[in-house]
Amino acid sequence: MSTPKLLQFGETLRYAKKANADPIFEGYLNFHYFAQGARDDQRRIILESGINAVQHVKALDGQRRPAIAIRSSPWKAGSLETPWHDEFDLDHGHIRYFGDHKATTAGPLGSTRGNKALIDAWSRHGSTDRDERLQAEPLLVFAGRSEYVDGRRRDKGFIDFCGVALIERLEYVVQRDPVTGRSFPNLALDLNVISLGRDDELDWSWIDDRRDPRLNASQALERAPESWKRWVKDGRAALPRIRRRVMSSRVRSREEQLPVAGSKYGDLLARTYRFFDGQKHSFEYLASMVAGELLGEQGHTYTAGWLTRAGGDGGMDFVGRLDVGIGHGKAPLVVLGQAKCVLPSSGVSPDQVARLVARLRRGWIGVYVTTGHFSKQAQVEIVDDEYPVMLVPGLKLVETIDRIVQQSFSGDLDALLEHVSERYQSEVTSRRPMEILTS
Incomplete structure (x- = not known):
């Protein structure tokens, strides 16, 4: 040869x-x-x-x-x-x-x-x-x-x-x-x-x-x-x-999506996961709070809606509204959220993200919040197909949790977690997502 x-x-x-x-x-x-x-x-x-x-x-x-x-x-x-x-x-x-x-x-x-x-x-x-x-x-x-x-x-x-x-x-x-x-x-x-x-x-x-x-x-x-x-x-x-694919700069490695073990944020993520491990549906309310904090960062107005009933969510766990613009030029957008409380070492697959994508309609956006990380292929499909979905992995989750704790709970993580656990059931309803536009 x-x-x-x-x-x-x-x-x-x-x-x-x-x-x-x-x-x-x-x-x-x-x-x-x-x-x-x-x-x-x-x-x-x-x-x-x-x-x-x-x-x-x-x-x-x-x-x-x-x-x-x-x-x-x-x-x-x-x-x-x-x-x-x-x-x-x-x-x-x-x-x-x-x-x-x-x-x-x-x-x-x-x-x-x-x-x-x-x-x-x-x-x-x-x-x-x-x-x-x-x-x-x-x-x-x-x-x-x-x-x-x-x-x-x-x-x-x-x-x-x-x-x-x-x-x-x-x-x-x-x-x-x-x-x-x-x-x-x-x-x-x-x-x-x-x-x-x-x-x-x-x-x-x-x-x-x-x-x-x-x-x-x-x-x-x-x-x-x-x-x-x-x-x-x-x-x-x-x-x-x-197929040949060139990874977008928006695609993050597993290490980039998770905090370093033993660090401040590493310990915070571990504590958060342990708290919700036996009551994972309650994590949906925390995910909703995190989504609202992140979506409101750019000066837009986020209105929290409700949580869906366990077992019948069909790819969505919480609903919200994002108002873009001001005055008569304001455009309200439906926000559908999915929450996944898993071991931080666990990855979210493309099929799991696809369930949320399948629920989106024209003019709606999605937010997927997890204590774990998103697989490379899941990220590639979101980027390549230009789906309007924000992915929130473990590191971004705990960075946002820390900001909420400092601003509203006097730096006490346990106080935030107990608040979430207590409020979860009262936030659950069976309303249709479109109703958020008139709330």
Whole structure:
């Protein structure tokens, strides 16, 4: 097998037609260094078209296509040459890509070399058979970019590596040529850009192995990304888990969500959990108080509503109202809250947060308060889908509790906890959330 050749996600490569195959060309990583192949009898991979199907190899276990190289040219979008607009959302592992049929193409949809290769690849990418997925060709995605060289802008000869993708969905669409106004059929593909691991880089030796006819498909899989191997094993069920995601700065680690054990706030959280461990429904009233304190911090007016009855909350534990603005411009918003008193070491899963999200209507916001922490995936789903939900983990909880204790209970935590326990039952009712708007 060939030695590792690592290509970093987002790397800018020099793509020159007459370049040599040295690793560096004119100060840039050289695309042809990767494209030349590990064997002398292999043709160099080129990117002269939008869809470049690498030549089949006749391997020990049958014929396979090593890869399809995709090149998108953003500066050409909307032109006669490239009338479609590809959409790249690489932080969330998604590309909306259009095939190479044009208004001027003679023949039916699928007659162009690029579209034909993609339709053929889809038969394996969408397969439920592991052996077929084992043979499936990865899509290597590149996007042309402009670079300034010696003070002059150059639109050609430079490409960014945008990762490895699978075809998640393929459909037939009708597009309109923006120049001629003519409509034409084409392919539209949703591509799943897979994770390339902790270092976010591809070992191109995997592609070289797939081009080696001496290796069967299983042997050629050995240096594939772990996410690709998982897809080969599990099929479509693996797609959400292998998708490339760039963590938002709003996503916090477990350590960032919890106080340090033995610290002031660590002891406060432990005391709070112990107090409510035998009466967890009472924690809902404390969560409501914490939500009101946090939502009122920015100068808005928060009105506490009521607690829902235990066992029939259906994803909500308390109701409140947040008034945004002043005077005639004031907008009242329904606040739905969920409370979860768990061991501080416990995490809240995406499914648990989803119960609250499912209850929200247009113009409503949610607050989820817990003595524990929120799993990474739960946070990612809130951030990615832009749900109007505020997450309050253990550390933020006790910071707010401490502020309430100092302001209203003379610094006595026990006094606050007893107040919550005594008031809980009187705050429970069966009213509908919308009623808070007229309270």
